Each structure stands twice: as structure tokens, then as C-alpha cells.
Amino acid sequence: MELVQIDGINVQSQHRDFTILKKSGLALLAIGMFFLMISLSTLGKMYSDVLLFLSVGFIISGSLIYIVAISRAEPAGIKNNGIMFRSLTSRGVVSWILAVFLTSFYIILYWFPHLLENWIRLVDPLAYLIMRQPADQWFLYGTFYTISVLLMGLYMIFYKYRHNRYHQVRTLSIMFFQFGFAFLIPFVLKGLNQPDFYFSYFWPLKYDYLFPGTVDFLLAHPGGLGVFMVFWGAMMSFIAVPILTYFFGKRWYCSWVCGCGGLANTAGDPFRQLSDKSSGAWKLERWTIYSVLIFSIVTTILIWINSISAGQIFGQFSQTMSRIYGFLIGAIFAGVIGVGFYPLLGSRVWCRFGCPLAAILGIIQRYFSRFRITTNGSQCISCGNCSTYCEMGIDVRWYAQREQNIVRASCVGCGVCAAVCPRGVLKLENGSVGKRYNL
Ligand code: SF4
Numbered sequence: 001m002e003l004v005q006i007d008g009i010n011v012q013s014q015h016r017d018f019t020i021l022k023k024s025g026l027a028l029l030a031i032g033m034f035f036l037m038i039s040l041s042t043l044g045k046m047y048s049d050v051l052l053f054l055s056v057g058f059i060i061s062g063s064l065i066y067i068v069a070i071s072r073a074e075p076a077g078i079k080n081n082g083i084m085f086r087s088l089t090s091r092g093v094v095s096w097i098l099a100v101f102l103t104s105f106y107i108i109l110y111w112f113p114h115l116l117e118n119w120i121r122l123v124d125p126l127a128y129l130i131m132r133q134p135a136d137q138w139f140l141y142g143t144f145y146t147i148s149v150l151l152m153g154l155y156m157i158f159y160k161y162r163h164n165r166y167h168q169v170r171t172l173s174i175m176f177f178q179f180g181f182a183f184l185i186p187f188v189l190k191g192l193n194q195p196d197f198y199f200s201y202f203w204p205l206k207y208d209y210l211f212p213g214t215v216d217f218l219l220a221h222p223g224g225l226g227v228f229m230v231f232w233g234a235m236m237s238f239i240a241v242p243i244l245t246y247f248f249g250k251r252w253y254c255s256w257v258c259g260c261g262g263l264a265n266t267a268g269d270p271f272r273q274l275s276d277k278s279s280g281a282w283k284l285e286r287w288t289i290y291s292v293l294i295f296s297i298v299t300t301i302l303i304w305i306n307s308i309s310a311g312q313i314f315g316q317f318s319q320t321m322s323r324i325y326g327f328l329i330g331a332i333f334a335g336v337i338g339v340g341f342y343p344l345l346g347s348r349v350w351c352r353f354g355c356p357l358a359a360i361l362g363i364i365q366r367y368f369s370r371f372r373i374t375t376n377g378s379q380c381i382s383c384g385n386c387s388t389y390c391e392m393g394i395d396v397r398w399y400a401q402r403e404q405n406i407v408r409a410s411c412v413g414c415g416v417c418a419a420v421c422p423r424g425v426l427k428l429e430n431g432s433v434g435k436r437y438n439l
């Protein structure tokens with residue numbers, strides 16, 4: 001405790017206690033990161049049990065202590081104090097260092113995984129527990145990814161969104177789908193000698209799920225589970241996606257289910273204000289995202305034609321296109337740029353400029369959905385908070401000032417524009433399709 005004076009009266013402040021607690025949490029986190037870094041050496045392979053326990057244990061306990069401290073020290077409400085001045089969140093030196101680290105990690109993960117061998121062996125004990133076999137680079141990646149979503153998800157629930165039930169539930173949903181559907185279920189299935197299928201990703205985002213090779217492999221898998229997976233993939237892509245998007249807009253998937261959006265709205269949240277709001281970026285986004293969509297549809301069709309004609313029409317051409325798609329879109333765009341550039345371009349680069357499923361959801365949302373953001377323009381004070389924190393680069397204020405509903409294909413319905421508005425101008429709603437445009 002320390003004594004501070006307010007209006008000449010001595011008052012006991014708990015500030016110092018929480019500062020110490022915060023620093024303790026950060027110190028434990030740093031120790032955990034230190035153990036993680038030394039695990040990159042051969043020590044990671046030699047003492048995997050101990051180093052896994054120490055690194056993950058310190059990282060988790062340090063993060064939890066920090067979350068408890070900051071949530072008790074600060075009043076409820078979204079605070080972005082100093083965000084434009086911190087090196088990490090305003091494209092300063094720290095953000096460049098982080099971007100280089102992240103992009104290097106993705107390049108090594110995709111093309112030089114042997115350099116991560118000691119880290120992969122580090123997570124062997126966890127891999128044996130979940131899938132009864134040694135880890136590979138994708139298990140390592142899934143572990144890192146899921147821990148990031150879960151820890152930052154707790155930070156969002158107990159600190160940033162602790163005043164806001166909607167965002168707490170939304171964040172819980174993201175954590176649930178990442179941990180259950182994108183981590184536990186696929187790796188448990190793998191351990192049971194079943195196909196490691198991701199039930200929360202659908203074609204064309206998971207572009208090979210409707211390729212003939214995947215479909216044939218799943219249908220031929222004994223036990224009937226493969227048949228269900230093919231049915232699930234096709235049903236979600238062609239029936240559930242249009243119906244759910246009609247009722248709820250893009251948000252049911254991009255802000256509640258998808259792992260890419262999950263990482264963006266947890267670990268990537270400190271960078272959401274870096275999204276480009278210029279009209280040039282809006283134009284570019286329309287070119288790139290629909291090009292990727294066409295690329296993925298054409299590739300899928302060509303591969304099917306090739307499969308049905310037993311390679312008579314296109315020979316190796318369709319397979320080559322599939323490989324090019326996997327390299328350019330699946331690896332470089334979605335991974336290296338999509339996450340590696342978080343600290344420089346914001347957290348939704350992939351969702352905004354590349355994701356072919358987001359393109360389909362966006363077309364349905366724009367023309368056939370009940371979803372819209374309504375604006376009560378008379379209350380708007382033009383502070384610009386909404387535009388600043390829109391992760392998809394939408395100039396929300398422009399619509400609010402004109403009292404126009406926001407019906408944009410790119411809006412992922414995260415709802416943060418409404419949450420940061422000091423005047424309650426914005427509201428995410430599902431209503432009748434005919435009354436969406438109040439121009
Ligand atoms: S307009 Fe609002 S709800 Fe839509 S993406 Fe931007 S911040 Fe999220």
C-alpha cells in the first residue's frame with residue numbers, strides 16, 4: 001500500500017501492490033520465454049519433459065498472474081491509452097523486430113522444419129499424451145497457436161472485455177473452437193489412426209477438402225467416419241455457410257468460429273488499429289480477395305475434370321495449379337504475410353485481402369443477409385474511435401456521420417466499433433433484408 005493525496009486527503013492506494021504483481025507476472029513470463037529459447041538448443045531434445053514443464057508452466061502462470069493484476073488494477077472498459085505511441089503497436093522498432101521474428105518462424109516452419117527439430121521434440125510429451133505418437137512441426141505449430149489464443153483470450157475476457165458480456169461470450173466461443181475443433185479433435189483423431197480432419201474449416205478456406213484426392217481418401221477410409229467428414233465438409237460449404245450468413249452475416253464464422261479470426265481477435269488484437277483505412281486499400285482488397293476466390297474455384301474445378309477424365313485433358317496442369325495455390329496462397333499469403341505482418345499491417349491481412357471463404361461470406365452478407373450495423377448519427381461526435389479500431393479498415397465514422405447503415409462485404413462483425421464508441425451510436429443488428437439500406 002502507498003499513501004496518495006486526493007483533494008488534500010491522504011488515501012491508501014493499492015496501486016503499488018498491483019504494480020508488483022504485474023511485474024511478477026511479466027518476470028515469470030520472461031523466464032518461461034527464456035526456457036523456451038534455450039529449448040531450441042539440443043537441451044530441448046535431451047530434457048524435453050523438464051523444459052516443456054518449465055517453459056509452458058512459467059509462461060502460463062506468468063500470464064495468469066499478469067491478467068489478474070491488470071484486471072484488478074484498472075477500471076473496467078476498453079482502454080487504448082498510448083497505443084499510438086508504443087513502439088510495439090505503432091510500427092516502431094519493436095514491431096519491426098517482432099514482424100521479422102514471426103515471418104522467419106513461418107518460413108522455417110513451412111520450408112526448413114528441421115531447424116525446429118529441438119522445439120518439435122520439446123512438445124513430444126504432449127504429443128504422446130494426445131495422439132500417442134511423436135510430434136511433428138504441425139503439432140508444434142498447433143500447440144503454440146492454441147496457447148496464444150487461450151492466454152490472450154483470457155486476457156480479453158478478464159481485462160479488456162470484462163464490462164461487456166457479448167464480447168466475453170464471443171471470445172469464449174473463439175477459444176472453444178480453436179482448442180476443441182482445431183487442436184484437440186484433429187490430433188486425437190490422428191492418434192486413433194483416423195484422418196486428422198478440422199471440422200471448423202471448410203472449402204475454399206481449406207482448399208483441398210473438396211479435392212478428388214481428399215474425397216476419395218476419406219470415402220475409402222474404413223469405419224464410416226471418412227464418409228461423415230465428406231458429408232460434413234460439403235454440407236457446411238454449400239448449405240450451412242449460405243443459411244447462417246443469411247441470418248447472421250459473416251460474424252457467425254469470422255468472429256465466432258474461425259481459427260484465423262480467433263488469433264486475430266486475441267493475440268492480434270493489439271494491432272487492429274494498424275489496418276489501412278484508405279480507399280486505395282479498399283480497392284486493392286476487392287481485387288485480391290476475389291482473385292484468390294476465383295483461383296481456388298478454378299483450381300478445384302480443373303482438378304475434378306482431370307480426375308474424372310483420368311488425366312486425359314489437363315495432364316499434370318491441374319496438379320501444378322494446386323501446388324502453386326498451396327505455395328502462394330496457403331503458405332505465403334495465409335501464413336507468412338497473414339500472421340507475420342500483424343505488427344505492421346494489422347491483424348486481419350489474410351481475412352481482408354486473401355481468404356476465399358471470407359469472399360463468399362462477404363458476397364452473401366453484402367447482398368442477401370439480414371445483418372447490418374445501424375447508426376444513430378445525431379449522437380456521433382466524430383471522435384473516430386470506430387474507424388481507428390476497425391480491423392477490416394472500414395471508415396465506420398463516414399457512415400455514422402451520414403446516419404447510414406453499414407452493409408459492407410468485408411465487415412467481419414467483430415463489434416468492436418460499437419464497443420469503443422463513447423456515444424452508443426453503432427448497433428449490430430439482424431433485421432429484415434429489405435430495410436437494410438437507409439440511404
Ligand atoms: S465495421 Fe465494426 S464490426 Fe465490422 S469489422 Fe469493422 S469494427 Fe468490426
Ligand code: SF4
Binds near residue numbers: 381382385400423426
Ligand atoms: S466512435 Fe461513435 S461517436 Fe466516435 S465517430 Fe464513431 S460513431 Fe461517431
